[in-house]
Amino acid sequence: xxxxxxxxxxxxxxxxxxxxxxxxxxxxxxxxxxxxxxxxxxxxxxxxxxxxxxxxxxxxxxxxxxxxxxxxxxxxxxxxxxxxxxxxxxxxxxxxxxxxxxxxxxxxxxxxxxxxxxxxxxxxxxxxxxxxxxxxxxxxxxxxxxxxxxxxxxxxxxxxxxxxxxxxxxxxxxxxxxxxxxx
Numbered sequence: 001x002x003x004x005x006x007x008x009x010x011x012x013x014x015x016x017x018x019x020x021x022x023x024x025x026x027x028x029x030x031x032x033x034x035x036x037x038x039x040x041x042x043x044x045x046x047x048x049x050x051x052x053x054x055x056x057x058x059x060x061x062x063x064x065x066x067x068x069x070x071x072x073x074x075x076x077x078x079x080x081x082x083x084x085x086x087x088x089x090x091x092x093x094x095x096x097x098x099x100x101x102x103x104x105x106x107x108x109x110x111x112x113x114x115x116x117x118x119x120x121x122x123x124x125x126x127x128x129x130x131x132x133x134x135x136x137x138x139x140x141x142x143x144x145x146x147x148x149x150x151x152x153x154x155x156x157x158x159x160x161x162x163x164x165x166x167x168x169x170x171x172x173x174x175x176x177x178x179x180x181x182x183x
Contacts, residue, residue, distance in 0.1 A: 002040035004033040013037045056140055059100070059131070060093035066134055080127055087112060087124050088131075097135050102145040109151055118153050125151060 002015040002024065011033035013024040024040060027033040057065070063084055072080065091108050092100055105125065112121045129146035136144050 001044070002037040004030065004037050006030070013040065015040060056096045056098045058093065059095055059097050060089055062097055062131065062135060062140070063089065063093075066131060079123070083124050083127050088128050092128070097132065098141045100132065100145055102149065105146050105149065118151075122151060125149070 002013055005012050005014060007026075010026050010028060011030050012026045013033050013036045014021055015024060016022070025033075025036055027036065067077075067080070067084075070077070070080070092104075105128065108128075109121055109125050112124060116124075125146065129144065129149070132141065132144045132146055135141050
């Protein structure tokens with residue numbers, strides 16, 4: 001849907017596409033800007049009637065399309081396939097990609113952090129984000145739920161304290177005196 005904005009005597013026609021606001025044109029008068037916005041809206045409606053929206057794929061379907069087209073080194077592809085197989089697809093594989101929310105990803109990362117290192121959690125969430133950003137670029141979803149997500153480092157696990165040694169009635173042995181300095 002296009003709209004007109006008045007900017008200091010100039011009128012610009014803008015619309016939203018793939019999560020970004022795009023300026024189509026600028027005009028000196030409001031009538032020309034409104035006419036262009038109406039033209040864009042009419043064209044958009046015609047295109048939507050000609051090409052009805054395809055159903056949004058599930059994540060496992062999107063991975064089967066994305067993975068063969070993804071260019072990466074052989075070792076990176078092996079890591080991606082491992083992360084997908086062991087973590088991402090079991091958690092989100094049967095869900096449509098437009099139903100994955102930011103809160104779902106945060107809960108997923110928190111669950112992973114209970115048994116994986118921080119770097120492994122970041123790699124896994126980054127790969128999921130890469131999949132979803134590619135879906136945004138292909139106009140399958142409108143926005144990336146992982147955009148600007150900050151994962152906190154988990155605090156280091158405290159080592160159990162060993163009990164203090166048993167105290168006897170004696171004082172600890174004296175430290176030996178260091179030898180005299182040679183100077």
